[in-house]
Amino acid sequence: MRIVYMGTPDFAKNSLERLYEDGHEVVGVFTQPDRPRSRGMKVSHSPVKELAVACDTPVFQPDSLKGGTAADDLRRLNCDLVVAVAYGKLLPADILEVPPLGCINIHASLLPKYRGAAPIQWAILNGEEVTGVTAMYLTEEMDTGDILLAKQTSIGADETSGALFGRLAILGAELLSETVSLIANGRAQRTPQNHDEATYAPMLGREMSPIDWTGTALSIGCKVRGLNPWPTATAELRGMLFKVFAVETIEGETSRNPGEIVSTGNSGIEVACADGSVIIKELQAPGGKRMAAADYLRGNSF
Numbered sequence: 001m002r003i004v005y006m007g008t009p010d011f012a013k014n015s016l017e018r019l020y021e022d023g024h025e026v027v028g029v030f031t032q033p034d035r036p037r038s039r040g041m042k043v044s045h046s047p048v049k050e051l052a053v054a055c056d057t058p059v060f061q062p063d064s065l066k067g068g069t070a071a072d073d074l075r076r077l078n079c080d081l082v083v084a085v086a087y088g089k090l091l092p093a094d095i096l097e098v099p100p101l102g103c104i105n106i107h108a109s110l111l112p113k114y115r116g117a118a119p120i121q122w123a124i125l126n127g128e129e130v131t132g133v134t135a136m137y138l139t140e141e142m143d144t145g146d147i148l149l150a151k152q153t154s155i156g157a158d159e160t161s162g163a164l165f166g167r168l169a170i171l172g173a174e175l176l177s178e179t180v181s182l183i184a185n186g187r188a189q190r191t192p193q194n195h196d197e198a199t200y201a202p203m204l205g206r207e208m209s210p211i212d213w214t215g216t217a218l219s220i221g222c223k224v225r226g227l228n229p230w231p232t233a234t235a236e237l238r239g240m241l242f243k244v245f246a247v248e249t250i251e252g253e254t255s256r257n258p259g260e261i262v263s264t265g266n267s268g269i270e271v272a273c274a275d276g277s278v279i280i281k282e283l284q285a286p287g288g289k290r291m292a293a294a295d296y297l298r299g300n301s302f
Contacts, residue, residue: 001184004077004099005048006030006084006091011169013047015085015106018173024180026057028077030070032088033061066092074098081183083176084138091138101183103138106172108165110134110150112198115143120168121161122201125226127218130154131164133172135179137190144198146190148182151175158246160228209234213259217249217276235280237261237269238302245290246282251275264302268293 002025005016019026029052034043045053052059058077062070071094074082082103084091096103109119111134116122123131132152137145151171155164182188209231211220224233224247233244238261248268256262256272263270269280284290285300296302 001025001081001101001180002027002077002079003180004028004030004074004079004082005052006082006087007048008032008046008088009086010047011108011165011172012085012087013051014169014173015083015176016048016051018177019083019180020055022177022180026052026055027079028058028060028073030060030062030065030087033063065089065095071095071098081180082138083180085172085176090140090142093140096138096140104148104179104183105136105138105143105145106176106179107134107136107143108168108172109201110152111136111143111147112193112195114201115198116201117203119201120165121204121226124155124159124161124164125222127222128155131168133168133175135175136193144193144195146192148179148188148190149175158225160225162229204231206231211235211244213271213273216274217251217278220273220278221247221249235271235283237271240286242280242286243284243290244280244282245284246280248279248281250277250279264297266294269297269302 003019005019005026007016008031029048031046031048034045036043049059060073062068074095075098079099081101082099084103085106091103107119109123110132114122130152132150134150135148139145153167153171209227211223211233224244227233228245235242235244254272254276258273260272261269262272262277267279270277271280280293282290283293283296285296
């Protein structure tokens with residue numbers, strides 16, 4: 001099958017790799033324009049572009065899919081199907097109408113739950129125990145198209161967004177392989193989403209980072225995991241703002257006020273919350289390195 005692929009980050013790289021492995025003819029790749037990345041702000045290629053270039057696939061990086069030459073470029077590629085995975089842009093009508101077999105997407109949630117930009121993080125932030133990936137047809141609206149297939153997986157009790165991201169990228173590639181096979185064989189079935197059950201997963205921001213110690217131990221634990229690796233939970237302790245990467249939660253009655261340090265030692269830094277306490281296990285001090293809280297305590301008075 002002749003496929004045009006649209007994607008940008010590491011999550012999308014896995015699915016593109018699977019299309020190559022399955023022997024499909026990837027006739028073109030659309031990805032976001034090169035931008036400054038990482039701490040040094042050096043302009044670099046997206047992970048998807050790096051893979052496409054290595055496989056000698058033509059790469060297109062339009063600033064916008066609306067107007068311009070994007071639709072004409074797509075028509076010239078004469079593809080059967082467009083596959084979009086974490087591309088970062090909505091596809092307009094003139095793009096959606098080009099491929100005869102349509103445009104499909106792999107989304108990192110069990111739709112209609114968690115439509116939007118950050119479904120993996122919000123599933124953890126909200127304390128979900130199960131999530132998954134969904135293959136759907138694309139429409140002009142965000143994540144509203146008919147569902148083709150879905151796969152689910154349990155979320156680990158200590159799993160971070162970063163770890164779940166990696167697992168869902170692999171699961172999404174498997175789902176894409178199955179979905180494209182069904183479409184190629186004319187056996188794909190469409191199931192409309194129940195829009196009344198839709199929930200949303202907006203982009204994250206640094207304003208979400210501060211830990212609210214008046215929350216429950218469970219909610220604080222979910223926040224720390226959900227914001228790891230970015231933007232990372234933060235806690236002000238002894239007048240310093242720490243990044244917090246891992247905690248252990250202890251639920252139960254407490255006589256301490258929320259935010260009060262209960263103890264420090266080899267276990268970490270224990271802080272009271274609404275219904276118990278949270279032990280900070282891994283942190284980063286201002287200007288310092290990420291480390292175990294116990295190691296930080298050995299070298300710093302607290």
